[in-house]
Amino acid sequence: MQMPRHRSAYAVAAVLVLAAFATACGDGSDTATGSGAGRKPAIGIDLPRSDSDFWDSYGKYLRNHISSDGVNALPLSSYQYDAANLDADVQVFENLGAKAIVMAPQNTAISSTLKRLEAKKIPVISVDTRPDKGDVYMVVRADNRAYGIKACEFLGKHLGGTGKVAELQGALDSVNGRDRSEAFAACMKTKFPKIQIFELATEWKGDVASAKLKKLLARNPDLNGIYMQAGGVFLEPTLTLLKQKGLLQPAGKAGHITIVSNDGDPQEFTAIRKGDIDATVSQPADLYAKYALYYAEAATAGKTFTPGATDHGSTIIKLANGLEDQLPAPLVTKANVDDKSLWGNDVG
Template sequence: MRTAAKTGVVLAGLTASALLLAGCSSDGATATSADTNKADILLSYSQPHTDPFQNAENVGSMERFAELGYGTIPATNADRDASQQLTDIQTLINKGAKGLVISVGDADAIVPAIEYANDSSVPIVAIDEAPASGKIAMIVRADNVNMGALACEEMGSRVKAGDAVITLDGDPVTSNGRDRTNGFNDCMAEKYPDVKLVNVATEWDPAKAAAGIETAMNQYDNIAGIYNQSDATFFPTILDTLDSLGKLIPVGQPGHVVQVSVDASPMAMTAIRDGWLDAAVAQPMTDYIDYGVDYLTRAISGETFQAGETDHGSVIEERNGNLVDLLPTPVVTSENVDDPDLWGNKEFALEAFGVTK
């Protein structure tokens, strides 16, 4: 996890010369050669929907472009409309964007937009989410299957055979939703087969998560845990729902409903400190932005990349025809919740989520 950050969602990043990844090569003249003004190279960001995590990725990426001296076109937000994100990306390219960082809303629906960029020779770097296909310069994300498995280990160690666990599943049209569900479910089936899973389809909608929790609590009297695939999205909805049901009991007290989440947002960090959340698997959000922007600026300069180990503790793998830089994802508990290296403790994140430490 990177340690440098600025306030106000201004993220400290790496210069291209400081970040030398395994297996990189350069093809011919660069777009940032001496006779090219970087301010004339327009970059932008495509956001799939609105939540504090996505907003921070958007603003941080755009500010990073500006810090590096590139020109920008205002970022777009598709507001959960997959067809709108396709249109947004095409529009940004038609406006002159020479490179884009995107977060994918619908892994399949986004493909025509990526193919449009490919035909237009405009490099794209995807952060956090992965498209189903289309040529991407680099995908920068966590290993979400492993994040689900890590959450499973935390949950499995805290519940017992015969218990039931609610899983708030993300939208299956997103790679993160599928991977976090599969990683958790497969691990539970293998290691904790006597724990019943009650899957709730949320589509990343907090209202659907709340309704699913209420339904499950009414249907089963042995709910012992909740697996939350995005605490950046679902807090404080879960806490409010449990409170309304009389089930919000602190960690370590009889009747406590074990909670394990993914993201480790500032809200989750507060919940761990306050004794409501047992553990969270942390997304490396600052790294998404720093490395995402760095890969993009190098791609528009003609660099290509190869699979292999990096110098920042990750591994680049080939998946579905694209390279993916899989960043480390630490588990946060009461023992390490105050670690300043965790993104949920950084000033920009606290401001973006409106949380005080």
Template sequence: MSYHSKKASRVLTLFAATALTLTSCSSTESGTGDTSAAPGADAGGEVGYSESFLTDAFQVQLVKQLTDQAKAGGVNLLPAVNADGDAAKQNADITTLLGRGVKGLIVVPVDSKAVVPAITRANSKNVPVVSVDLGAEAGKIYMVVRADNVYMGKAACEYMGKQINGAGTVLDLQGDLATSNGQDRSKGFTTCMAEQFPGVKVISKPMNWKPDECATQAQTVLSTEKIDGVFMGSESVCLAGVQQTLRTQGKLTKVGEPGHIVSVGIDGSKAALDAVREGTLDAVISQPLDLYAKYGIQYIKDAMAGKAYQPGPTDHNSTIVQAGESLQDLLPSPTVTKENVDDASLWGNG
């Protein structure tokens, strides 16, 4: 999952490029495209890759799988440039890649607002952009490859609400609310609780995709409130800190044991799947990281070849939707419990 800083204010003035619409041909089927070349499109050439940061297992694995998919697909993907959580650096990194003359860009944004100048700069140079896991507030992205984050939050709520019998108090450890993923996951969780489990009190605390903040929030709330459930907007960020806090307070028990605090997270890391097997994590909503990589590479190939897509269902069990000037391919995200934790298709089992 994408975990992003709030440094937009100091980067919005870096660029004054005007966004130009990428020329493309229309498709006759929803979720599919034709192969007619758009003016200026180039099916070959280098593809730049800007990564948000590399401090958790999810992002590291995403880099590996994108690189592997690029090699398998014959895409000349440059090594990932790590923005290290700095939105200003990411904009500068993308400017450097554009100056190098890349023919396409894959971007994992640090911040969906702060990345807009870089996206519009690419638009002005007619360089197609595919983003993974997070989109941009403006500018045209050929395809945003992501999961339905509202759905993931809702799925976590539905599982937890049933486990606690629709009563009690739960902690919502939110991602960075400056990002659409942070907003959407928390919205899906809290809206579902209000509508389906009105007897549950939700305490929401931002952890901003940072392990130390997640641990601090968990420690504070778990030591001052009687908590029946913990929802982690990203277990890749929060699991270790939350479980250490529970252990220190003598509250880390296995599913089914007296006093067990139900915990559910989003991502699907190896550590999370191991915790599900051990019984210390009830469930995890697994991001389709393998599909992020597969279709991230496929879409940048299609963009450079001038292929166009329209909103609608795809041939890979997802739906393409319009979001501003951009399209988003919303990929499915399974709920993982002990019953299906050994599924070989889960990225955490790779």
């Protein structure tokens, strides 16, 4: 069967990266794969996408830590939310001698890739998402069910327990999309049963979110709440649509639509200050980068961890296929949006 054109181009690009990097390494003893004296073991790092402010910020933090901490990182790649690309990137890392791999699989069904890495004894650190199957050394993420609960409680309180809310869901084949959606729905059903929820599946795509929200507003012009599960991709198209329809009223003014987001990037903070949105849950891009590299280096050194409280304000929990370090993710409103400790106020 003929390989699709975009996959063929991607495979060629991966081979070229491998060849170029191997040439740059030469045949000296101090290679980038960490086999030479004085070099740390090599770490492969794959970014999920380049069309999100959140993931762009995560990439900046990674590069800063790689530089400041002397991490022996192979050239970073990005699989652009395509599972086939992710597997191709991982194979390149394997061929370059990676001793650990950091990835952020947005579609969490990557068991075949993880099984291959397990067989080769290459530990995996999964950032932001928890693969459904396949062993991982450590998952670095926050409690995503708490995201949905915090959004529910904020909206329920500010809407007085009644109204209509659009929920811009992430991909439901992702553990994050499922966790946020299930927790939000359960909280609303229990605590605010008079609020009508419109679940809009988006596959984490801003254009899909905007198109579905536009149709919903045409049928429900009295919509008074929105929960965006990913501000990094939903914020701009949502605010643009509301502005076009004359519905972007500042907080405190009649007709304002109460909006809660997830991510906590600088653009969301600006929107909170302006009154365009009301709150966001700060998903810690800075800590994701820091501890992804921390655990990757720990894995190459043969270190092990156990469930329980950590020394960095988080909790490690036991999974069926590994461990997960659940990092803190605070709710941000106008009251604390200028807090300098929030990564959205100090990106990279």
